[in-house]
Amino acid sequence: MSGPLPLDELHGSLSDPLLDAMTFLNEATSRYPEAVSFAPGRPYEGFFEPADVHDYLDAYLAHLTDRGLGPEAVRSTLFQYGPTKGVIAGLVARTLANDEGLDVPPESLVLTVGAQEGMLLVLRALCAGPDDVLLVSSPCYVGVTGAARLLDLSTVPVPEGAAGGPDPDAVRSAARAVRAGGRRPRALYVVPDFANPSGTSMPTEARARLLAVAAAEGLLVIEDNPYGFFAREPGSRPTLKALDRYRQVVYLGSFAKTCFPGARLGYVVADQEVRAPDGRRTLLADQLAKLKSMTTVNTPALSQAVIGGMLLRHDCRLRAANARATAFYAANLGTLLGELERHFPEPLRSRIGLDWNRPEGGFFAVLTLPFAADEAAMERCARDHGVLWTPMAPFYPAGGGERRLRLSISSLTTEQIVAGVAALARFIRAEAG
Amino acid sequence: MSGPLPLDELHGSLSDPLLDAMTFLNEATSRYPEAVSFAPGRPYEGFFEPADVHDYLDAYLAHLTDRGLGPEAVRSTLFQYGPTKGVIAGLVARTLANDEGLDVPPESLVLTVGAQEGMLLVLRALCAGPDDVLLVSSPCYVGVTGAARLLDLSTVPVPEGAAGGPDPDAVRSAARAVRAGGRRPRALYVVPDFANPSGTSMPTEARARLLAVAAAEGLLVIEDNPYGFFAREPGSRPTLKALDRYRQVVYLGSFAKTCFPGARLGYVVADQEVRAPDGRRTLLADQLAKLKSMTTVNTPALSQAVIGGMLLRHDCRLRAANARATAFYAANLGTLLGELERHFPEPLRSRIGLDWNRPEGGFFAVLTLPFAADEAAMERCARDHGVLWTPMAPFYPAGGGERRLRLSISSLTTEQIVAGVAALARFIRAEAG
Numbered sequence: 001m002s003g004p005l006p007l008d009e010l011h012g013s014l015s016d017p018l019l020d021a022m023t024f025l026n027e028a029t030s031r032y033p034e035a036v037s038f039a040p041g042r043p044y045e046g047f048f049e050p051a052d053v054h055d056y057l058d059a060y061l062a063h064l065t066d067r068g069l070g071p072e073a074v075r076s077t078l079f080q081y082g083p084t085k086g087v088i089a090g091l092v093a094r095t096l097a098n099d100e101g102l103d104v105p106p107e108s109l110v111l112t113v114g115a116q117e118g119m120l121l122v123l124r125a126l127c128a129g130p131d132d133v134l135l136v137s138s139p140c141y142v143g144v145t146g147a148a149r150l151l152d153l154s155t156v157p158v159p160e161g162a163a164g165g166p167d168p169d170a171v172r173s174a175a176r177a178v179r180a181g182g183r184r185p186r187a188l189y190v191v192p193d194f195a196n197p198s199g200t201s202m203p204t205e206a207r208a209r210l211l212a213v214a215a216a217e218g219l220l221v222i223e224d225n226p227y228g229f230f231a232r233e234p235g236s237r238p239t240l241k242a243l244d245r246y247r248q249v250v251y252l253g254s255f256a257k258t259c260f261p262g263a264r265l266g267y268v269v270a271d272q273e274v275r276a277p278d279g280r281r282t283l284l285a286d287q288l289a290k291l292k293s294m295t296t297v298n299t300p301a302l303s304q305a306v307i308g309g310m311l312l313r314h315d316c317r318l319r320a321a322n323a324r325a326t327a328f329y330a331a332n333l334g335t336l337l338g339e340l341e342r343h344f345p346e347p348l349r350s351r352i353g354l355d356w357n358r359p360e361g362g363f364f365a366v367l368t369l370p371f372a373a374d375e376a377a378m379e380r381c382a383r384d385h386g387v388l389w390t391p392m393a394p395f396y397p398a399g400g401g402e403r404r405l406r407l408s409i410s411s412l413t414t415e416q417i418v419a420g421v422a423a424l425a426r427f428i429r430a431e432a433g
Numbered sequence: 434m435s436g437p438l439p440l441d442e443l444h445g446s447l448s449d450p451l452l453d454a455m456t457f458l459n460e461a462t463s464r465y466p467e468a469v470s471f472a473p474g475r476p477y478e479g480f481f482e483p484a485d486v487h488d489y490l491d492a493y494l495a496h497l498t499d500r501g502l503g504p505e506a507v508r509s510t511l512f513q514y515g516p517t518k519g520v521i522a523g524l525v526a527r528t529l530a531n532d533e534g535l536d537v538p539p540e541s542l543v544l545t546v547g548a549q550e551g552m553l554l555v556l557r558a559l560c561a562g563p564d565d566v567l568l569v570s571s572p573c574y575v576g577v578t579g580a581a582r583l584l585d586l587s588t589v590p591v592p593e594g595a596a597g598g599p600d601p602d603a604v605r606s607a608a609r610a611v612r613a614g615g616r617r618p619r620a621l622y623v624v625p626d627f628a629n630p631s632g633t634s635m636p637t638e639a640r641a642r643l644l645a646v647a648a649a650e651g652l653l654v655i656e657d658n659p660y661g662f663f664a665r666e667p668g669s670r671p672t673l674k675a676l677d678r679y680r681q682v683v684y685l686g687s688f689a690k691t692c693f694p695g696a697r698l699g700y701v702v703a704d705q706e707v708r709a710p711d712g713r714r715t716l717l718a719d720q721l722a723k724l725k726s727m728t729t730v731n732t733p734a735l736s737q738a739v740i741g742g743m744l745l746r747h748d749c750r751l752r753a754a755n756a757r758a759t760a761f762y763a764a765n766l767g768t769l770l771g772e773l774e775r776h777f778p779e780p781l782r783s784r785i786g787l788d789w790n791r792p793e794g795g796f797f798a799v800l801t802l803p804f805a806a807d808e809a810a811m812e813r814c815a816r817d818h819g820v821l822w823t824p825m826a827p828f829y830p831a832g833g834g835e836r837r838l839r840l841s842i843s844s845l846t847t848e849q850i851v852a853g854v855a856a857l858a859r860f861i862r863a864e865a866g
Contacts (some may be wrong), residue, residue, distance in 0.1 A: 022726075042513055042514055043513075045505065045508055045509055045512060045513065048508050048511075048512040049508075050490075050494055050507070050508060050511060053490060053511070053735070054487050054490070057483075057486060057487070061483055072478065074483070075478055075481050075482075075483060076478055078481075078483060078486070078695050079478060079481040079693040079694065079695045080475055080476075080478065080693075080694050080695060081475055081689075081694045081695075082695070113546050113697075113729040113733070114729055114730050116727070116728065116729055116730045117728060117729050120727070120728055124583060143727075143730070146726060146727035147727055147728075149727060150557065150724060150727040150728065256514075260512040260513075261512065261513050261514045261734075262511050262512045262513060262514075262515070262733060262734035262735050262738075263733055263735050264546075264729065264730070264731065264732070264733040264734075264735075265733075291583060293455075293579060294549070294553070294576075294579035294580055294582060294583040295549065295550060295553055295580075295583065295728060296546040296547055296549055296550050296697065296728075296729065297547050297549045297576070297697070298697065299697070300546070300695060300696055300697040300698075300733055300735070300736050301694075301695035301697075302486070302695050302696050302697075302733070302735055302736055302739060303733050303735055303736065305695075306735060
C-alpha cells in the first residue's frame with residue numbers, strides 16, 4: 001500500500017478530558033470490584049424483573065389490537081421501520097399530562113434513542129454556524145457538552161448560583177458578553193431539578209426569572225428533566241415547560257430512570273412553530289425528525305413497544321408506578337446526608353474545611369473536601385478504604401470544582417451507604433490530617 | 434417577550450431535496466393506499482411473528498445464565514446502561530464467520546442503532562475539517578449523504594460504472610481532482626452488493642482493483658452491506674472486507690433485513706489500529722465508541738438481547754435462518770424481470786426507448802423511461818394506474834437519473850408484482866404515446 005490511510009488524523013475531539021475521566025473511573029471500578037461505589041448514576045436494579053418485559057410487550061400489542069389494528073398492522077408496527085417521530089407519542093403525552101401537568105400535543109413529540117439523541121438533534125437544529133453558542137450551567141451534565149463537541153459547537157459556561165441552577169443574572173451577563181464578542185447566544189441548557197452532577201434544584205422564583213431573562217435575550221431554553229420525578233416532596237416545583245408562556249422551552253424527557261435504561265428511550269417536546277425553508281409554518285418537532293432520519297432513522301419500535309406497554313400497565317401514571325423507587329431514593333439520600341452529619345457534625349466539619357450540599361431529591365449530592373478530589377485521591381480512597389466516587393472537576397467546562405466530588409446514592413442499599421460513608425469518613429480524616 | 438427566539442434561523446441543511454422527495458413519496462403513499470407500491474425498501478413482513486420476540490429474549494437470557502451470570506447480572510445486562518460498544522459482539526462475530534467467512538475479533542465491533550448511526554460515527558471520526566471530502570457512488574444511498582449533511586461534510590459523487598459499483602478508475606480520478614483542488618479525499622462509501630438504489634453489484638475483479646486504487650490514494654473504504662445476503666447464488670462474490678489485506682475497509686452491517694428493522698440494530702467492524710491523542714495505539718472501534726457516547730450513549734440492550742437471541746436460536750447462521758426469505762426475494766426479482774420482459778419484449782422496448790437493469794439479487798431494479806420519471810409522473814401513475822415507485826433523480830448528488838425510477842420487490846407478493854407491472858406497462862404505453 002503506497003498511500004497512508006488517514007487513520008492518524010482522526011477528528012480532534014476524540015481527546016476529551018471528560019471521556020478520559022470516565023474511562024479512568026470505569027477502569028478504577030473494575031480494579032476495585034468490592035468497593036462501595038458512589039460513582040454510577042444508574043437506577044437501582046432491585047425493582048427490575050425480566051418477566052415484566054414480556055408482559056409490557058403483550059400489553060402494547062393488545063393495545064394496538066384494541067385500537068382496531070389487524071394482525072398485519074400490529075406485526076408491522078412492532079417489526080418494521082416506523083415513523084421517524086415514533087409510535088407512542090400519544091401514550092407519552094398522556095403520561096406527561098398525568099404526572100407533570102404538561103398539556104402538549106402528541107405531534108410536538110419526537111421519541112429518541114435516549115435523551116442524548118434529543119440533545120444532539122436540538123443543538124444541530126438550533127446552531128447554524130461557527131458563531132452560534134450554547135450556554136450551559138457549570139458544573140454541567142457531560143451529555144450535552146459531548147453532543148456540542150460532536151457538532152463542533154461552542155459552549156459558554158454559566159456558574160450555578162448558590163440557590164441551585166444557573167443564576168438568571170449570570171445568564172443575562174453571559175448572553176450579552178457572547179453577543180458583545182460578535183457571536184450569537186442561541187440557547188441555554190439547564191437541568192432545573194436535582195441536576196447531574198450538583199444535585200441542586202432551581203427555586204420556583206428563579207425559574208420564572210430565568211424564563212424572563214431568556215425571552216429578553218432571545219434564548220431558547222433546553223430543559224432536561226431526568227430526575228424531577230424523584231423529589232422527596234413531589235410536585236413542589238413546576239417544570240420550566242409548565243411555566244412556559246411563549247413556547248420558549250424545549251423539554252427533554254427520559255424513561256431511563258422512570259422505566260429502565262436498557263430501552264434507551266427518551267423524547268423531545270418541541271411545540272415551537274418554525275418556518276420551514278419553503279416558507280410554510282411547521283413544528284420544530286418535524287424539523288428535528290428530519291435530522292433524526294440522518295442519525296438513527298427511527299427509534300427502535302421494540303423499545304417503544306415495551307415502554308408503551310409499561311405506560312399502559314400503569315394507566316400512564318409513572319409517578320404511581322415509581323412510588324417504591326421514589327421512596328427508596330429519598331430514603332437513600334436521607335441516609336447519605338444523615339450519615340455525613342453523624343460523622344462530621346459541627347464544629348468538626350468547619351474546623352477541617354469540609355462541607356456538602358443538601359439536595360431535596362434526586363440521585364446526587366456534592367461534597368467539598370479540604371484537599372484535591374482528583375483521580376489520585378479517588379484511587380487512594382478506593383485502594384485504602386474501598387470507596388469510589390466521581391471527581392467533580394471534569395464537569396466544569398471552564399475549570400473549577402477541584403476539591404469537589406459527586407456522591408450518587410441511586411444504585412446502593414442502605415447498608416452500603418452506611419458502610420460507604422463510614423469508610424469515606426476514614427479516608428477524609430486520614431487525608432485531612 | 435422582547436427578544437426574538439432564534440427559530441427562524443434553523444440550520445440550513447433542513448432544506449434537503451432528498452428529504453422533500455421522501456416526504457412527497459410518503460404523502461403519495463398515504464393518498465393512494467390501494468396502489469401497488471414498488472417504493473418502500475422494507476423487508477417482507479410475512480415471516481415476522483410477535484411470539485418469536487418472546488422466544489428470542491428468553492434464549493438470550495438463558496445464554497447469559499449458561500455463561501455463568503447470576504440472576505442479578507442477567508437483570509443488569511438487560512435493564513441497565515451497558516458498554517458503549519455493545520454486549521453481543523461475540524455472537525455477531527460468530528455469525529460473520531459462519532455467513533460471510535469474515536474473521537474479525539469481537540473487540541473490533543461496535544453495535545449501533547442501525548447502520549445509519551455507524552455511518553455517522555465513521556464519518557465523524559474520519560473527517561476532521563472543512564477540507565475533508567467523502568467520495569460516494571452516484572446514484573447513492575440517501576443515508577450516507579444524510580449523515581454527511583448532518584456533519585456539514587462535503588461529498589463528491591463518483592459515477593457508477595456500467596458493470597455496477599463505482600468504477601475504480603473514476604474513483605482514482607475523483608480522488609486526484611479533490612486533492613488538486615486543495616482538499617483531502619478521506620474515504621469512499623460503497624455498497625458493493627445489490628446497491629440501494631441501483632440494485633447493481635461490483636464484479637469480483639473490480640473489487641480487487643477498487644481496493645488497490647483506494648490504497649494507492651490513501652482512501653479508507655466504507656463498505657455497507659445490507660443486501661449481500663439476498664443473492665440468487667449465495668457466496669458468488671466476496672465482500673470487500675473479505676478481500677481486505679491492509680485493514681483499509683470499515684464494514685457496516687445491519688440486522689434490519691436479515692432479522693427485522695424494528696430492533697434498529699446494526700454494527701461497525703473497525704479493526705484498524707489508530708493512534709489515540711495520547712499516543713497509545715488503539716482500535717478505531719474504540720474511538721467510534723467514544724463518539725457514540727455523544728450520540729446515543731449505548732445501543733438498546735433490549736434490541737441486542739432480542740437479536741442476540743435470534744442469532745442463538747439459529748446457531749449464529751443467518752443464511753440458513755433466512756433461506757425462506759432469500760428464496761422469496763429471488764423469486765420476486767425473477768417475477769419482476771420476467772414480467773417486464775413479457776410486457777416489453779424486443780424490439781418493442783428499444784423502439785419506445787425503454788430499458789432496465791437485471792440485478793442478480795437484492796431488493797431493487799432500475800427502469801429507464803423514454804420520459805421524465807419525476808414526481809408529477811409518479812403522481813399520474815399512482816392516480817391513473819394505481820402504481821407507486823421512487824424517482825431516481827434525488828439519489829444523484831450531482832444531478833442525473835431524471836428518466837429513471839427505482840422498483841423495489843421486497844415487500845410485495847407475486848400477485849402484486851404481476852398486477853403492478855401490468856399497470857406500470859399501461860402507464861408507460863400511455864405516456865410514451
